[in-house]
Amino acid sequence: MTRYAFGGDEHVYGELAPEMSLDAFFKGLSITNLVREAKIKGVTEVCAANASFQVRFDPDVIKPDDMLALVKELEEEAEHGPQLIETRIVEVPVFYEDPWTYETLMRFRERHQDPSGTDLDYTRKINGYATNAELIAAHHGTPWIISMVGFVAGLPWLYQLVEREKQIQSPKYLRPRTDTPKLCVAHGGAFGSIYSVRGAGGYQMFGVTPLPIYDPSQTQPHLKENMVLFKPGDFVRYRPIDRATYDAMAAEVEACRFEARIGKVRFSLDEYKADRLGTIRKLEGALP
Structure with missing residues (x-):
């Protein structure tokens, strides 16, 4: 299960696994790709990492709790989508x-x-x-x-x-x-x-x-x-x-x-x- 946390006022951090694996990496990559494709107003940066990811946003445009809720929705979509990349x-x-x-x-x-x-x-x-x-x-x-x-x-x-x-x-x-x-x-x-x-x-x-x-x-x-x-x-x-x-x-x-x-x-x-x-x-x- 993904562990979420806020990084200050401007970041949502998701830890997918305690260690690197292709499954954890692909899940994180899928989530961050979906965040980019969603073009959420207020999102300023998206970063995929080894077994985690981070989304930076403007809290004056979107509230942190709302940002977290949207990311969790996209995680559900990523879990049921194909693990396929071009x-x-x-x-x-x-x-x-x-x-x-x-x-x-x-x-x-x-x-x-x-x-x-x-x-x-x-x-x-x-x-x-x-x-x-x-x-x-x-x-x-x-x-x-x-x-x-x-x-x-x-x-x-x-x-x-x-x-x-x-x-x-x-x-x-x-x-x-x-x-x-x-x-x-x-x-x-x-x-x-x-x-x-x-x-x-x-x-x-x-x-x-x-x-x-x-x-x-x-x-x-x-x-x-x-x-x-x-x-x-x-x-x-x-x-x-x-x-x-x-x-x-x-x-x-x-x-x-x-x-x-x-x-x-x-x-x-x-x-x-x-x-x-x-x-x-x-x-x-x-x-x-």
């Missing part, structure tokens, strides 16, 4: 074990659970993989779904489409770093992330991507319509690349000529539950 899948090239994240993680080993190795070494050990190559293969082996965008502008939270027992798990640093390379591909808890800007952070660093995901100047071709690439419900397919490919892609980005691989896709949660591998193949086949 969305996108984005290929994210990743240079794993790159020199920039390596230099950064070595500067902060005293803040880490295992100062004797790298972040990949540590994550590989606690997840039972024999080599870093096996962990990397598991990381890019299946698509991920964007469950939330935020914390800093454009930063996506990703949840892998594998059985719960196969989820990569890795705690954050004991103390956060004061530096993380821009576009670092990282992992914390059960969630992946891509750091949209350089800054502080605590997730385990795996590699770096040349793909711009946040561009306030909107000079990149794939960010002309929106300065933020991802939105909740998008899918990501990681693709490992080497240094030469990374450098070539980075040069294309610098020249504003990089062509992101993005495909449109229809995703049904019921179909995924009935045929996980078949649904994943359809997702991957949507990439151009």
